[in-house]
Amino acid sequence: MxxxxxxxxxxxxxxxxxxxxxxxxxxxxxxxxxxxxxxxxxxxxxxxxxxxxxxxxxxxxxxxxxxxxxxxxxxxxxxxxxxxxxxxxxxxxxxxxxxxxxxxxxxxxxxxxxxxxxxxxxxxxxxxxxxxxxxKEELQSIFLNKIITIQEDERKRISRELHDETSQSLTSIIVGLRVLAEQVQSSEEQEKILEMRDLAVTTLEAVHHMAVELRPVLLDDLGLVAAAKKYIENYTKQYGISMYVDFNNLSRERFSPEVEITLYRILQEALTNIVKHGKAKQVWVSLNKKQDKLILLVDDDGVGFDTEIVRNSHSHTCLGIYGMRERVALVEGKFVIKSALGQGTKIFVEIPLKGKNCEKSIV
Ligand SMILES: Nc1ncnc2c1ncn2[C@@H]1O[C@H](COP(=O)(O)OP(=O)(O)OP(=O)(O)O)[C@@H](O)[C@H]1O
Ligand SMILES: [Mg+2]
Missing domain, CATH: 3.30.450.40 (GAF domain)
Incomplete structure (x- = not known):
C-alpha cells in the first residue's frame, strides 16, 4: 500500500x-x-x-x-x-x-x-x-457476529432452563394442587386450590410460550422447516390472519445452524412486524431451495410503509429490519425489503448454501 x-x-x-x-x-x-x-x-x-x-x-x-x-x-x-x-x-x-x-x-x-x-x-x-x-466495518461485523452468537446461546440456555426446570416445577405444582383439591373436604377450600391450579396452568402456558419464542426446541431437533411450520401454525391461531404457506420443495432437510437460526429469526421478526404495524389480512410465506440457494419470501397485504423514511430515521428503537439485514449479511446472503404506503410489504432473503453455510452440524 x-x-x-x-x-x-x-x-x-x-x-x-x-x-x-x-x-x-x-x-x-x-x-x-x-x-x-x-x-x-x-x-x-x-x-x-x-x-x-x-x-x-x-x-x-x-x-x-x-x-x-x-x-x-x-x-x-x-x-x-x-x-x-x-x-x-x-x-x-x-x-x-x-x-x-x-x-x-x-x-x-x-x-x-x-x-x-x-x-x-x-x-x-x-x-x-x-x-x-x-x-472499522470488518470489526463491526465481527462484533455483531459475536453479539448475535452470544445472544442466541443465552436464549437457548434460558429457553432450556424454562423448559426443563421452570416448566417441570410448575407441572409438579399443578399435579400437587389437583391431588390436594381431591383431599380437602370443604368445597370452599377446594375451589381456592383449583383457582390456584388454574393460575399455575396459565403460568405454565406463558412459560412454554416464552421458551418457544426464545428458542424453539423444534428448531434444534427437527430443523427450520418443522420449526417454521409450527411457528406459523401458532401465529395463525393467535392472530387470525390468513396465511398461505409454500415450503414446497423442502421437507426435513437440514441446513447449517447459522442458516436455520437466521431464517427463523427473520420469519419471526417479519411476522411480528405484520401484527405490530401491518394490519394485514393475508400473508404469504414461501421457503424454497433453488440450486444452491435458500430463498425466503414474506409478503403481506397490509398498510405498508415508506422504506426511505425508516432507513433514514436512524431510530434506535427500530432494530428489527436492521437486525434482519445484519443477520443476512453474516451468512453472506441478500436481503431486500420492498414496501410503499397502502401497498403491503415484501421481504426477500436469499442465502447461498455453500462454504460455511453447508455444514449441517447442530449447535
Ligand atoms: N410489515 C410491515 N407493515 C407495515 N409497516 C412495517 C412493516 N414492517 C415494518 N414496518 C415499519 O417499519 C418500521 C421499522 O420496523 P422495525 O422492525 O425495524 O422496527 P419496530 O418493529 O418498530 O421495532 P423493533 O422491531 O425494534 O421492536 C416500523 O416501525 C414500521 O413503521
Ligand atoms: Mg420490528
Missing part, C-alpha cells in the same frame, strides 16, 4: 503535462523514480530515459537543476529546461521538467511539482481513510 502511494499515476501525469504544456507552449516531462519518462508533451519521448534526471535520481542527491543549451549537447536525451524533484514522504519519487529558458521554466516546473505532490498526498490520505473505514 505504501509503495502504491509512491508511484506516480501515468494518466494523471500526462493530463498535467498536457495542461501545462498547452499553457506554456513548451514541452513538459515527468519522470518516474528511475528516470524513465512517463509523461511528455512529445509522446515519442515516453519510455525514454532522461539522462540528467536518471543521474540525479541514482546519486540520491536531490535538488532542482537547470539544463542549459550547452549541457544538452553533452547529454543525450536531455533537453534544455528546468527540473524539479517530486517529493513524497521525504523521498524523491520522480522529476518534473519544463523545457525552455530558466526564467520561464523554473516557476512552472516548481508549481507543477508541488501540484503533483499535493495530489499524491491527497490520494494517500484518501487511501488511509478507506483502509480505516474498511477495518
Amino acid at each position: 505504501e509503495n502504491e502511494h509512491r508511484r506516480l499515476d501515468a494518466k494523471f501525469a500526462q493530463s498535467l503535462v498536457d495542461t501545462v504544456a498547452v499553457e506554456l507552449n513548451k514541452n513538459v516531462n515527468i519522470l518516474d523514480e528511475h528516470g524513465v519518462i512517463i509523461a511528455s508533451f512529445s509522446r515519442e519521448r515516453i519510455g525514454q530515459i532522461h539522462e540528467a534526471g536518471a543521474k540525479m535520481l541514482q546519486n540520491g542527491v536531490v535538488k532542482e537543476f537547470y539544463v542549459s543549451e550547452e549541457d544538452e549537447i553533452d547529454m543525450p536525451g536531455t533537453r534544455n529546461g528546468f527540473n524539479v524533484p517530486i517529493m513524497f514522504e521525504e523521498q524523491c519519487i520522480g522529476l518534473i521538467g519544463v523545457t525552455g529558458d530558466q526564467k520561464t521554466a523554473e516557476p512552472y516546473a516548481r508549481l507543477a511539482a508541488r501540484f503533483v505532490e499535493a495530489n499524491l498526498q491527497s490520494n494517500a490520505r484518501q487511501e488511509r481513510l478507506v483502509g480505516a473505514l474498511t477495518e
Whole structure:
C-alpha cells in the first residue's frame, strides 16, 4: 500500500503535462523514480530515459537543476529546461521538467511539482481513510457476529432452563394442587386450590410460550422447516390472519445452524412486524431451495410503509429490519425489503448454501 502511494499515476501525469504544456507552449516531462519518462508533451519521448534526471535520481542527491543549451549537447536525451524533484514522504519519487529558458521554466516546473505532490498526498490520505473505514466495518461485523452468537446461546440456555426446570416445577405444582383439591373436604377450600391450579396452568402456558419464542426446541431437533411450520401454525391461531404457506420443495432437510437460526429469526421478526404495524389480512410465506440457494419470501397485504423514511430515521428503537439485514449479511446472503404506503410489504432473503453455510452440524 505504501509503495502504491509512491508511484506516480501515468494518466494523471500526462493530463498535467498536457495542461501545462498547452499553457506554456513548451514541452513538459515527468519522470518516474528511475528516470524513465512517463509523461511528455512529445509522446515519442515516453519510455525514454532522461539522462540528467536518471543521474540525479541514482546519486540520491536531490535538488532542482537547470539544463542549459550547452549541457544538452553533452547529454543525450536531455533537453534544455528546468527540473524539479517530486517529493513524497521525504523521498524523491520522480522529476518534473519544463523545457525552455530558466526564467520561464523554473516557476512552472516548481508549481507543477508541488501540484503533483499535493495530489499524491491527497490520494494517500484518501487511501488511509478507506483502509480505516474498511477495518472499522470488518470489526463491526465481527462484533455483531459475536453479539448475535452470544445472544442466541443465552436464549437457548434460558429457553432450556424454562423448559426443563421452570416448566417441570410448575407441572409438579399443578399435579400437587389437583391431588390436594381431591383431599380437602370443604368445597370452599377446594375451589381456592383449583383457582390456584388454574393460575399455575396459565403460568405454565406463558412459560412454554416464552421458551418457544426464545428458542424453539423444534428448531434444534427437527430443523427450520418443522420449526417454521409450527411457528406459523401458532401465529395463525393467535392472530387470525390468513396465511398461505409454500415450503414446497423442502421437507426435513437440514441446513447449517447459522442458516436455520437466521431464517427463523427473520420469519419471526417479519411476522411480528405484520401484527405490530401491518394490519394485514393475508400473508404469504414461501421457503424454497433453488440450486444452491435458500430463498425466503414474506409478503403481506397490509398498510405498508415508506422504506426511505425508516432507513433514514436512524431510530434506535427500530432494530428489527436492521437486525434482519445484519443477520443476512453474516451468512453472506441478500436481503431486500420492498414496501410503499397502502401497498403491503415484501421481504426477500436469499442465502447461498455453500462454504460455511453447508455444514449441517447442530449447535
Ligand atoms: N410489515 C410491515 N407493515 C407495515 N409497516 C412495517 C412493516 N414492517 C415494518 N414496518 C415499519 O417499519 C418500521 C421499522 O420496523 P422495525 O422492525 O425495524 O422496527 P419496530 O418493529 O418498530 O421495532 P423493533 O422491531 O425494534 O421492536 C416500523 O416501525 C414500521 O413503521
Ligand atoms: Mg420490528
